[in-house]
Amino acid sequence: MAQKKDHVESVRAVRQLRRVRPLYAGGALLWAASAAWTGWDEPGSRQMWVSVLFLVVFTGLLSLTSVWLSRQRAAGAGRSVHHAAPRRALANRHASA
Secondary structure: HHHHHHHHHHHHHHHHHHHHHHHHHHHHHHHHHHHHHHHHOOOHHHHHHHHHHHHHHHHHHHHHHHHHOOOOOOHOOOOOOOOOOOOOOHHOOOOOO
């Protein structure tokens, strides 16, 4: 049973990481643009270094997410896929009077 639960948690984690990956990519692009703009206007300023710091943070999050997803994809390649049974209408289950 524990293995089945671990698989469900793994599927949820993969789904969540796939959803958050575009956010990390957008943050990295935003902070790259901010760092470039601030570096052009005021090179070496505190605002430029803060932008560079946030760029490093978002790039690190994006790379860790991508590495983890690729490892999960490689580990799950040999596993069989089980899908839930289709749901039936509940109206058929009522007892007749």
